[in-house]
Amino acid sequence: MLSSRHWVAVIVIAGISVVVATIVQCKAPKAEPTFRNLGDSATYVGIQACKGCHSDKHATFLETGMGMSFHKAEKQYSKANFVRIKPVYDKKLDLYYFPYWQNESLYIQEFRLNGRDTIHNRREKITHIVGSGQHTNSHFWTDGEHLYQAPLTFYTQKGIWDLPPGYEEFNTRFNRKIDIECMSCHTGMPKTKDGSVNIFEKLPLGIDCERCHGPGSLHVQEKSNGIIVDTRKQTDWSIVNPKRLPWKLQVDICQRCHLQGNNVLKPGKKFTDFRPGMHLDSIFTVYMPTYKGDAAFVMAGHAERFQMSACFKSSNKGDLNKYNANINFTCINCHNPHVSVKKTNQDRFNQTCVSCHQPKTKKSKHEGCNLSAAMRGTRTCVNCHMPSSDTRDIPHVSIHDHYISKTNAINPSKPIDISKKYGQPTGLHAVNNPNPGTEELFQAYITYFEKFDANALYMKEAKRILSSVNGDNEPSLDVIGLEAQIHYLYNQQAFSDMIALWENGASEGQREALIGDAWTQYRMAVAYDKKSPTDLTEDKKQDAKAIQYYRNAYEAMPLNTDFLAEYTGTLAKALRTEEAKPLILQGLKHQPKHEQLLMNLGYCQYQEKQWKSAISTYEKALALNPESQAMLSLIDLYVAVGQKDKARVLYERAKKWADPKILRSWSF
Numbered sequence: 001m002l003s004s005r006h007w008v009a010v011i012v013i014a015g016i017s018v019v020v021a022t023i024v025q026c027k028a029p030k031a032e033p034t035f036r037n038l039g040d041s042a043t044y045v046g047i048q049a050c051k052g053c054h055s056d057k058h059a060t061f062l063e064t065g066m067g068m069s070f071h072k073a074e075k076q077y078s079k080a081n082f083v084r085i086k087p088v089y090d091k092k093l094d095l096y097y098f099p100y101w102q103n104e105s106l107y108i109q110e111f112r113l114n115g116r117d118t119i120h121n122r123r124e125k126i127t128h129i130v131g132s133g134q135h136t137n138s139h140f141w142t143d144g145e146h147l148y149q150a151p152l153t154f155y156t157q158k159g160i161w162d163l164p165p166g167y168e169e170f171n172t173r174f175n176r177k178i179d180i181e182c183m184s185c186h187t188g189m190p191k192t193k194d195g196s197v198n199i200f201e202k203l204p205l206g207i208d209c210e211r212c213h214g215p216g217s218l219h220v221q222e223k224s225n226g227i228i229v230d231t232r233k234q235t236d237w238s239i240v241n242p243k244r245l246p247w248k249l250q251v252d253i254c255q256r257c258h259l260q261g262n263n264v265l266k267p268g269k270k271f272t273d274f275r276p277g278m279h280l281d282s283i284f285t286v287y288m289p290t291y292k293g294d295a296a297f298v299m300a301g302h303a304e305r306f307q308m309s310a311c312f313k314s315s316n317k318g319d320l321n322k323y324n325a326n327i328n329f330t331c332i333n334c335h336n337p338h339v340s341v342k343k344t345n346q347d348r349f350n351q352t353c354v355s356c357h358q359p360k361t362k363k364s365k366h367e368g369c370n371l372s373a374a375m376r377g378t379r380t381c382v383n384c385h386m387p388s389s390d391t392r393d394i395p396h397v398s399i400h401d402h403y404i405s406k407t408n409a410i411n412p413s414k415p416i417d418i419s420k421k422y423g424q425p426t427g428l429h430a431v432n433n434p435n436p437g438t439e440e441l442f443q444a445y446i447t448y449f450e451k452f453d454a455n456a457l458y459m460k461e462a463k464r465i466l467s468s469v470n471g472d473n474e475p476s477l478d479v480i481g482l483e484a485q486i487h488y489l490y491n492q493q494a495f496s497d498m499i500a501l502w503e504n505g506a507s508e509g510q511r512e513a514l515i516g517d518a519w520t521q522y523r524m525a526v527a528y529d530k531k532s533p534t535d536l537t538e539d540k541k542q543d544a545k546a547i548q549y550y551r552n553a554y555e556a557m558p559l560n561t562d563f564l565a566e567y568t569g570t571l572a573k574a575l576r577t578e579e580a581k582p583l584i585l586q587g588l589k590h591q592p593k594h595e596q597l598l599m600n601l602g603y604c605q606y607q608e609k610q611w612k613s614a615i616s617t618y619e620k621a622l623a624l625n626p627e628s629q630a631m632l633s634l635i636d637l638y639v640a641v642g643q644k645d646k647a648r649v650l651y652e653r654a655k656k657w658a659d660p661k662i663l664r665s666w667s668f
Ligand code: HEC
Pocket: 045, 046, 049, 050, 051, 052, 053, 054, 209, 210, 213, 215, 216, 217, 219, 220, 223, 224, 227, 228, 229, 230, 231, 234, 235, 236, 237, 239, 240, 241, 244
């Protein structure tokens, strides 16, 4: 009974929708198609739900890079070599890294040597492997439930282990948080726990069908109920088939992920809000740096490079709302995303070129190559015009340049010399939005400076925008809001200006509106903290504001352990141990390897004169980081409990990195 009533209801809803769709089409023939799974009523159902009816697509898709993009750390998913390998040495930090399997678990070990002695040894169990291994395998570990990247990557093309991309410049060791932005490009639709940065409630294994087709609940429901459309003649509006979208929206699906720059969200939007069929710039804009004499390209930059091509520009000049595979040119003219490029016959790519470019003699749409056949030899269109090359951002990896051009083809076998071509940055441009708003551009500059490249140029550009808006007047909060201006001043470390703007420039209402914005609260806390640093000899009231704002930040994001650590750290320094300690203990239950939180606990125990507990806590912190400030506290404590030998050993080690001023206070 129930099920048949359900069936009727579905038919009716589907019927109405089809009618609505038809009416819309009659009245406004040029209107964009509207798929019914763009709205909130459609939900994600996962790849298994598609497998039953589309087993062919499912089987080949699982062999693609996208299908294998993310897995649990199990032997079968690792493409790395573990035989006769040497530890990777980070010269800058004097640390070694070594990967190994033990009882079906993968570990990454970090150690430091002093002669023959191992003076630091930390190992973390790897929980996930990211990267199909077509280029790399990188590794994640989990502290409590918090997801972090581990500092070792296997580069499959060269068959070597090395630090992960970017770590050669700045090795964050085990501390790089894996957030929603990162995972929203590398797997099926993820979800983080409210109030957290890197705790995932949902983390599917591998990019799945719905990332390109949109949420599948409606479609599955209708097909299971026998509501079938003849898709040779009509569109099934219950799920997006990308080839039915206008070319611009097709490219938006792919460049949701294949365009790695500084992604600036529209107000109120989340990274997980994009659904195939939407305009990407309604969710976020991607900003990339422009360089003088640019030729190098970033790994996840295929979408930008391709769109620079004359082929792309000239073929898609016309109606934004159409796609005709014989006229328009998008990624899917060449790629069938259900089949790996590794299993795709090279002819498919070359045929695509020839479908538009014919030799001069034939009746041709566009003139073909003017290089003689003799000169081409056995090389194909793609060999010369889409050469494989080093990328700007990933070491030991080569990919295909998707900027189809003449210049690229002139000397394809010679790799691009990045050191020569990768010149000075000149600014940022919005790849998927020709006219970004002023505040957004401002945001793009300050976040680019913070996240990608601390080049003063970016802050200078931000300043230029600000003064062009404000003129010589007092800073106005109308165009560039309070949040953005505080953020800007924070990047400049202009703490007094921050406080002046916050207390005098902004209204009560403007401040109130940001009470739930953890980052603004945090930045203000830092400003108050720096302006009147915690000093036990002075009036403790000075700390009150910093503490209050750290607390606001923590309350706005209770599962961000860094905020908790800042908050409890200032509490502890202000000798409010009874308030700090229970919060710290609770935090450590969720995240036992948070160095700063351990330091805070050690400090509380020290205040309570529990020497033994304090020593054991500081030892835990030191085990995480051989250059932890915990070492200095330990020297003090060992001396206090009469373990001078231990103190001396640490003292010798501390000499290598600690501030000599602090060290001078001891004598042995
Ligand atoms: C119960 C069977 C069934 C399930 C489950 C199912 N499909 Fe389909 N799908 C079909 C049938 C039958 C068609 C062709 C007829 C139609 O669209 O009504 C189809 C068509 C499609 C189309 C083409 C639509 C068009 O207009 O060209 C896409 C895309 C699609 N499915 C994707 C998916 C995805 C993704 C999933 C998993 C979320 C999925 N399907 C789950 C049966 C199913």
